[in-house]
Amino acid sequence: MTEITICSGTLCYIMGGADIFEIETKLSEMYNDKIRIKASTCLGFCEGENKQNPPCVMVGNELIPDATIEKIINHLKRLYTR
Amino acid sequence: MLKKMENNTGNFYIDVASIQKEKHANEICGDVFLTKKVSAEDRTIIVLSDGLGSGIKANILASVTASMAVNFTSMNAPLAHTAEIILSTLPVDRERKVGYSSFTIIDIEAGGTIHFVEYGNPEILYFRENETLELKKTPVTIKNRFRLKQPLFYSNCTGRRNDRIVVCSDGISQSGIGSRAYPFGWGIKNVNAYIRDEISRHPGISSFDLCRKLLANAIANDTFKAKDDITAGVVYLREARRLMVCSGPPYDENKDTMLARDLDRFAGTKIICGGTTANIIAREMHREICTNLSHTSFQLPPVSSMDNIDLITEGILTLGKAHRLLEEGFKPDLVSKDPAVMLCNHFLLHDEIVFVVGTKVNEAHQDPSLPVELEIRRNVIKKIARELEDNYLKTININYI
Known part of the structure; x- marks a missing residue:
């Protein structure tokens, strides 16, 4: 089971994170029992020395900066076709 | 409206709410409910006025009455004088040849003393620990310019935390008049019993919710076409949230x-x-x-x-x-x-x-x-x-x- 954690911090939300909440409707049924989608308060990737471009999404333990639904789906495809 | 008060019975807040419904087929309510906070003296003044008849004319009568009552009371004018001035200022109704509008004044002082003035409206209901408190009323006789003697009552008491005061226009007490259930209207005794029952079932009920329930009942009594202008006002002296x-x-x-x-x-x-x-x-x-x-x-x-x-x-x-x-x-x-x-x-x-x-x-x-x-x-x-x-x-x- 892979956990997709969408950052719902202010910056991630206004930089496109709001659209990522729709991901469940865009995912193929084959992922139904393989992934779990959840939201989180600010994950903290938007500040500090190694700051990343918002919106940030975690797929499992991997961070996807500048995330879009397309990027997440591509990542999942790679993950499950290995 | 909410206001903090401190008195020797402990701190309490004054939670005031009102709700209105105009008589069926009218565009405006002929009752007026006004509140005023006199910050300098830490007083709260609440007035309900019911203008003669309904519609715009009634609303004007009630607005004039309520605003005069609020302003005279906030200036500490003598009660009989206030009432006389109000009644002789009201415009005369062309059909009924009288200038008339009933009013109820509630003046809550910083020390917790509450003054009540009642003229023509259904009586004030005062609730303490799920009982209705009998207010000792003193009649004050006044004359309006038509020499019609109207009974005007004055009473007072000291408010305590969790007390409730309910004031309503006759649209509530006379709702359902002519119906099989209430041929003479809902009646203030039934209103009183209904409120006591509501308070015992929902001890923390807010002023607004209680107003809403009274209005809903009155309208239901009138088979959902209000036969008169309806106003319910509730004052709740409660603990701060x-x-x-x-x-x-x-x-x-x-x-x-x-x-x-x-x-x-x-x-x-x-x-x-x-x-x-x-x-x-x-x-x-x-x-x-x-x-x-x-x-x-x-x-x-x-x-x-x-x-x-x-x-x-x-x-x-x-x-x-x-x-x-x-x-x-x-x-x-x-x-x-x-x-x-x-x-x-x-x-x-x-x-x-x-x-x-x-x-x-x-x-x-x-x-x-x-x-x-x-x-x-x-x-x-x-x-x-x-x-x-x-x-x-x-x-x-x-x-x-």
């Missing part, structure tokens, strides 16, 4: 523990506005945050939950929208899942609101290339506080940390 809103990380990280502890120990409702602030509290209190994904359609990040915290929202966007809602005139909507509406509901349901504002500036929010302008937290909270204080009569404290 306290709310603490924490927003923003402290400027000094060493104060994180203090912030978490203060919030945790606060006796009242607790809200966190801001993901980072929520993270700090969760870390300090060793608790988990759970973000709710099911309501994401309000152009705001979703709300989260944590043990012992009543609401967690995102910070600046939610506060900004809450400010806009308050500015536009917010009415509680307990069904909505919009985080800003949920936040405003809490603002309106409480009397004393403490904002604990972390002053650490989130530099990422100040980037001019962001698609929306993000205000500085401190400024938004100041605006919300001003709005709540001026237009919603809340007591506000802002602590910067």
Whole structure:
């Protein structure tokens, strides 16, 4: 089971994170029992020395900066076709 | 309307609400309910006036009466004099050849003494510990310019915490008149029994909810076509409801523990506005945050939950929208899942609101290339506080940390 954690911090939300909440409707049924989608308060990737471009999404333990639904789906495809 | 009072019976707040419905097929209500806060003397004056007849004419009569009653009372004018002036000022009804409008005045003083003046309206109902208190009424005789002697009653008592005062126009007491259930109308005795029953079943019922129930019953008695203008007003002397809103990380990280502890120990409702602030509290209190994904359609990040915290929202966007809602005139909507509406509901349901504002500036929010302008937290909270204080009569404290 892979956990997709969408950052719902202010910056991630206004930089496109709001659209990522729709991901469940865009995912193929084959992922139904393989992934779990959840939201989180600010994950903290938007500040500090190694700051990343918002919106940030975690797929499992991997961070996807500048995330879009397309990027997440591509990542999942790679993950499950290995 | 809410107002804080302190007296020797303990601190209490005055929660005043009213509700009205115009007579069927009329466009305007012929009853007027006015309240005035005399800040300098810490007094609250409440007036209900019922103008003769219905529609615009009745509304004008009632408006003149209510505003005169409020102003004369706030100037401490002698009672009989006030009543005489009101009655001789009222315009004369062309059909009935009288200038008439009934009124009830409730004047709550800082020390807790409450003065009542009743002229023509159904009697005031005073509830204490689920019993109806008998007010000792003194008749005062006055003359209006038509030499019609009207009975005017004066009474007083000392208010205690949890007392309730209900005032209504005859649209309530005479509702259902001519019906099989109430051939002579609902009657003030039945209204009294109904309220006692409501209070015993819902001891914490707010003034507004009680008003709403009285109105709903009266309209139902009239088979959903009000036969007269209906007004219900309730005054509830109740314990203060306290709310603490924490927003923003402290400027000094060493104060994180203090912030978490203060919030945790606060006796009242607790809200966190801001993901980072929520993270700090969760870390300090060793608790988990759970973000709710099911309501994401309000152009705001979703709300989260944590043990012992009543609401967690995102910070600046939610506060900004809450400010806009308050500015536009917010009415509680307990069904909505919009985080800003949920936040405003809490603002309106409480009397004393403490904002604990972390002053650490989130530099990422100040980037001019962001698609929306993000205000500085401190400024938004100041605006919300001003709005709540001026237009919603809340007591506000802002602590910067």
